[in-house]
Amino acid sequence: MFSTKIKWLYGSSIIAGIILIIIGLALFIPRVTRSDTPDLYYYNIYTLRLLLPAAGLLLIVMGISVYFIFNSLKEEILILQENYRSLDKKITKR
Numbered sequence: 001m002f003s004t005k006i007k008w009l010y011g012s013s014i015i016a017g018i019i020l021i022i023i024g025l026a027l028f029i030p031r032v033t034r035s036d037t038p039d040l041y042y043y044n045i046y047t048l049r050l051l052l053p054a055a056g057l058l059l060i061v062m063g064i065s066v067y068f069i070f071n072s073l074k075e076e077i078l079i080l081q082e083n084y085r086s087l088d089k090k091i092t093k094r
Contacts, residue, residue: 003074006066009063010063010066010070013059013062014059014063014064016056017055017056017057017060018056019056020053020055020059021053021056021057021060022056023052024049024052024054027045027049
């Protein structure tokens with residue numbers, strides 16, 4: 001159960017990161033605007049062009065790091081369980 005939550009966490013963060021990158025790159029498509037468009041509109045577009053792909057990359061990096069950390073912890077737990085079983089067998093033989 002715990003592993004499915006972790007898989008959902010890193011999977012959803014990677015997918016959300018990809019979506020943010022696509023949306024951020026879509027803002028580079030030229031648009032037709034009227035001459036009376038306020039400057040704030042352009043500032044928002046320029047800001048989103050930078051922030052959305054950066055946030056997407058950050059989410060992807062976080063998802064991948066959670067994936068690798070979870071796998072390494074799972075391997076460590078398995079090694080510790082094997083060591084515990086072997087020590088338990090040695091103790092019970094006495």
